[in-house]
Every structure is written in structure tokens, then in C-alpha cells.
Amino acid sequence: MSNGIRVAALDDIPQGEGIAVDKAVTGTADDIALLRDTDDTVYALDDTCTHETASLAEGWVEDGYVECPLHSSRFCLKSGEVQGLPATKNACPHRVEVRDGEVYLFPGESP
């Protein structure tokens, strides 16, 4: 089992916001959004909203959810489960770990 890819320092991600990690780094089909909740837990979901084209990394992260910046679809940070229309498909979650203030991503692994 790998130790994951070191993709950011925790401080790179403002609380309640996200940053996108390029798919060239993650080796995945889509960029991956690192999303830091209001309780400072970091989650990772495929970056593109399943409804349209917006980046979830530019969304609003709070209380266990991310809200798409474009049309307000909501996804559960932990599971990627869609919680609010207009999106109807779940977002794909990835395992992420924070160790010593560094964020490690495990692309394709379930959280």
C-alpha cells in the first residue's frame, strides 16, 4: 500500500474552501478537489460537478457538504453522495490523509 501523493500543505487550503489538484498529478480522469471543511477535516472528490462543468474546488464547503459554485448542487464530502438537485449523480470520493500538516491523496481509493 502506497503512502499516497503529497499534494498540498493543509495551510494551502483555506477553511471552508477547496483547491484542485491537476489530473496530470493524480493520474485520474478528472482533477481532484481537496476540500477543507469548517471543522478542518480534508476530503477529496472528483473536481467537476456531476451536473455541469463547474469546479467543486471553487465551491462552498461547510458542515460536511460542498455546494457547487454554479448551480448550488450539494454533495456529501465524505461519500460524494448528491444531496440536492440539479445534480443527480454522486461525486466520486477519494481517500485523503493529513499527516504533520501535509495532505496526502490516494487517487482511486475509497475513503
Next chain:
Amino acid sequence: MTERVVIVGGGIAGVSTAASLRAQGFGGEVILVDAGEFPYDRPPLSKDFLTGSKDIKQIALQPAQWYDDQHVRLINRTTVTALRPRDGAVELTGGQLLPADRVVLATGGGAARPPIPGLADPRVHVLRTADDADRLRLSLTPGARVLVVGAGLIGAEVASTAVRLGCEVVLVDPVGVPLAAALGLELAAWLHALHDRHRVTTVRATVESFTNRPEGIEAVVDGVAGVHDAVVLGVGMVPSTELAEAAGLEVDRGILVDERQVTSNPAVLAVGDPARLRGVPRTEHWEAAQQDGARAAATILGTPAPVPTAPWFWTDRHGRHIEAVGHMEAAAHTVIRGSFDDPTFSVFGLQDGLVVAAASVDDPSAVRAARRLIDRRIPVVADRLADPAVNLRGLLRG
């Protein structure tokens, strides 16, 4: 205990009720009765669906598999003809009774038809359903002369779509600046002026009559006759309250509900366009209907209702995306962030140092921020709000 919920109508309010029931853990039966093939989203009807760039499957509110996955039984192509609260059932087309412990009325509404002579002409269209849009699309051919009556959200969107399809469009409304109450006078005026810049002729007037002529449908607008190939009425909607009235529920410009969406009969709830909370006007927006559904589900489950948020709506016209949140009419003054000539800009309505409303052009993120500023009652400094260099997310942190 509620074991079987029957939802009447598959618009955003009905489908949201079903989805919320499951999301909140309801384990009983959920049955959705809808007149169409499957529930679809209505905002695209005046935009991508009307141009033909999206078909009916692409605007489905949920994929077909969702109903199986969520154990929601969809009874399609069927209408509820009567509520039978005393029998604990609803009656379907053909007389079949469907037992129900709780009924949720999500019956939507029909297009308003003002008493204008000659209105029954087949060239006079309304736009509430996919069938309406399918019919209208056939008329929106390049060079077609189209008269749109009503310059609110739907009329303006149809005018924008029609001109994009190459039609010659005249847009008539008696109001000088439509949507001024919702968006503030400055932004509403800018938005209405966008029509002229995109070859839509705007006329401030009322339509007096329609007459069928060999060369088209003649409309008399403030005494002046003009001939058109098609007319579209976008003058508001009438809530569908017939079922509720026939069942003896209290109805007054909408099915009267309390803050938990319960009608005057505790077994019957109402959500979306036809529901009216006692003492306040009806709301007709997409998200309000969605929130009604979530609230109805909470009522059925006996769980706390979701916290209401500032009302939000959006509209698209002439390639610009406009969003608004809150109550602009409650603002004492407005602050403009950016300039009306910029690709994106926003207007914030303030009262006593608090944001009470916002409207943005091509900047949905500003409205997302504004909604949080409103809901959390975060004090703001007007100058900082007006400065496009100031990060709005930063203002949320106080």
C-alpha cells in the same frame, strides 16, 4: 404512523419531496403520480429545450434508475382526479383508488390567460410543459414574426431564445421596468435594455385583441395593429388548486398551508407553486419548491424542518446569467460591485449595515456569498462590498 405517501405531481416540488423522504430515512411506500412519461425540469423549457439543444431525457429531474434505487413508485401518464381523505385514498383516472396515509399536493399551475379577445387562436402559445415547448418550437423558425406578451422571467427568456433562433421578436409589457422589485431598479433597467441590444423590439403597452387573419395573427397593441406568425403569453401562472378545492381544503389564491406545508386537512400537505403559506404571497421559484419538498418530508417524518434560507432565483437571457437572492425591496440603499459595463458585476441591497439582497450578472459566486451574508446576518462595510478586489468569501469571516 405514515406508511404510504402519495405525491401528486412530478415537478421539482414533488420529486424533491420524494427524494427528501428517502434522504431523511423514510422507510414506507412513496408513490409519485405524474401526468407525463417521467418528471422533468422546467427551467430549460424556455432555453435549451426550446432551442432543441436538449431533449426531454436530458432534462429529466432524475435518471430512470433513480426511482428503482430509491424505491419510489412512479405512476406515470396518470392523473389524480379526486382526493378522498375520508377513505384514506386518492382516486386516479378511471376511478381506481390508491390508498394513502399522507397525500402531498405538488400540482403546480397552469399559464395565466388574461381576458383578451381572440386568445383561443392556435397560434397563441403558453409555456408550462414540454408539450407546450414542443409546439412553440415549430413556430420559432428563422424570420418568423413572434409577439411575446409579458417581459418577466419566462417572457424575457422566450424572447431571447426566439431572437437567437432568427425570429423577429416584439416584446410587450405594460410595466416600464419589469422585475424592478426583485432586482432593484438599476439592474432591472439594464437587463430590460439588453433586449434592444439584441434586436428584440420592446414595447411598453398592453395587448387589446387578437384576430385571425390569412397572413397571420393580428394583435392590437395600444391601438396599433401588427401581424405575427406566433404569440407567446408569459403573463404569470394560476396555481392548480382544483383537487384541493373539491376536497374541501382551504384555498385562497393558493392552497393554504402552515409553516410545515400542512393544509387545512392534516393528512394532506401542499408544496411548490400551488401552496401558499398563510399571510404571505405565494412564491413560484424553483428552489422554493425544492425547499417546500424538504419541509414536507420533515413534517411526515416528524423531524425538525430544514432552516429556511434567503429566497433565490436565476434567469438567463441573451447569453447572460442573472441570479438574485433575498428581498431587494427591503433594501434602504444599494451598492454596485463593479460596473454595468463589466463582463460580471453585482448589486447588493443593504439595510442597517446588513445585506438583505443581492443580484449578479454572470457571477453566481457573489450570490452564493451574499446568501451567506444574509442568512448569517454578518455586518458589512459598504465600501468593501463595492470593491471588486475584496474577496467576498473573506467578508464571511467578518
